[in-house]
Amino acid sequence: MTASPTLKVTIERGPSGAEVFDVPQYDNQTVLDVVSWVQQNVDPTLSYRFACRVGMCGSCAMMVNGVPRWTCRTHISKVLDGNAVTIGPLRNLPVIKDLAVDMDPFFDKWVAAEGIHHGGLTRDDPIAPVDEGSAEREAANAAIECINCSVCYAACDTVAGNPDYLGPAALQRAWTLLNDAKDEGRQTILDAVSGKGGCHNCHSIGSCTAYCPNELDPLAAIAGLKRETAKSFFKRGR
Amino acid sequence: MLNLRLYMLQRLTALLMAPLVIGHLAVMIYAIQGGLSAAEILSRTQGSVAWFLFYGGFVLAVSIHGAIGVRVVLHEWGGMKGALLDGATWLLGAGLLWLGAHAVWAVTFT
Ligand code: SF4
Numbered sequence: 001m002t003a004s005p006t007l008k009v010t011i012e013r014g015p016s017g018a019e020v021f022d023v024p025q026y027d028n029q030t031v032l033d034v035v036s037w038v039q040q041n042v043d044p045t046l047s048y049r050f051a052c053r054v055g056m057c058g059s060c061a062m063m064v065n066g067v068p069r070w071t072c073r074t075h076i077s078k079v080l081d082g083n084a085v086t087i088g089p090l091r092n093l094p095v096i097k098d099l100a101v102d103m104d105p106f107f108d109k110w111v112a113a114e115g116i117h118h119g120g121l122t123r124d125d126p127i128a129p130v131d132e133g134s135a136e137r138e139a140a141n142a143a144i145e146c147i148n149c150s151v152c153y154a155a156c157d158t159v160a161g162n163p164d165y166l167g168p169a170a171l172q173r174a175w176t177l178l179n180d181a182k183d184e185g186r187q188t189i190l191d192a193v194s195g196k197g198g199c200h201n202c203h204s205i206g207s208c209t210a211y212c213p214n215e216l217d218p219l220a221a222i223a224g225l226k227r228e229t230a231k232s233f234f235k236r237g238r
Numbered sequence: 239m240l241n242l243r244l245y246m247l248q249r250l251t252a253l254l255m256a257p258l259v260i261g262h263l264a265v266m267i268y269a270i271q272g273g274l275s276a277a278e279i280l281s282r283t284q285g286s287v288a289w290f291l292f293y294g295g296f297v298l299a300v301s302i303h304g305a306i307g308v309r310v311v312l313h314e315w316g317g318m319k320g321a322l323l324d325g326a327t328w329l330l331g332a333g334l335l336w337l338g339a340h341a342v343w344a345v346t347f348t
Pocket residue numbers: 155156157158159167168201202203204205206207208209218219222
């Protein structure tokens with residue numbers, strides 16, 4: 001039996017600095033597998049977050065060689081630089097410990113962008129019909145597969161420079177709801193995305209769209225919000 | 239650090255500047271045929287309400303557009319915020335307007 005090749009894995013561990021681990025390489029090994037191997041075999045105190053391991057829950061995102069990725073669906077062989085890789089906590093969010101970041105600011109901004117359902121009906125009303133073929137529904141459908149992983153938020157340079165900026169995921173959800181026939185919060189949403197941290201701060205460079213692991217397009221959603229808010233500006237002066 | 243109002247102001251001033259810049263370049267190319275002197279320019283612009291409005295409008299648009307643009311840079315790259323950022327935006331806008339208005343006044347009225 002030949003010895004399996006060894007990976008040089010650098011893990012950024014916050015204030016205590018980076019540590020290098022030797023990790024055996026396997027076939028079909030993901031970045032998350034590598035992190036788990038270190039935690040299970042070398043240092044049980046290594047903190048990181050995951051749940052589903054199949055790209056559904058959005059909890060395992062980390063920086064891999066400086067790029068935000070969902071680690072459970074990223075094969076290590078795709079990101080290796082020789083036999084080395086550097087894994088760090090997600091950018092643009094406060095680090096709790098090692099690879100686990102505090103996601104609160106990310107989710108607080110979903111709420112601040114009114115990325116919440118604004119219902120107008122009660123349980124006694126008939127169910128509102130949804131026209132699956134309408135342009136609005138198609139715009140709403142485009143982003144419902146968002147898994148809240150914050151990869152786009154970590155990729156966004158505007159978030160890095162402007163801490164108030166609501167960020168691509170929250171604004172994309174606001175756009176989804178704006179196009180949802182069952183959501184009645186139109187003006188509330190438009191007002192929420194027009195403030196000092198709103199969609200108008202986006203520089204349209206598109207890192208969010210480039211890095212979203214689900215191939216969603218927050219850049220296009222934000223462009224939609226800019227269009228709708230501009231129309232509302234001419235109609236209502238705000 | 240842009241809300242909808244600042245965003246719209248910046249877009250609308252850009253919309254205004256585009257034809258004015260093209261007009262400026264076109265007239266420049268046309269006027270320079272066969273040489274051009276300062277006196278020749280001034281004879282055309284002095285006392286002209288049309289040129290005053292043309293360049294006055296341009297200077298106003300530039301002041302607003304530029305101040306908002308630099309505001310974003312000051313915030314995102316310089317970390318400036320709050321009243322300081324607002325103050326810097328106004329100062330820049332006023333400074334650009336003063337410089338530009340000075341020049342427009344000089345060639346159209348004095
Ligand atoms: S396009 Fe906008 S939201 Fe997306 S990364 Fe760039 S600034 Fe951020």
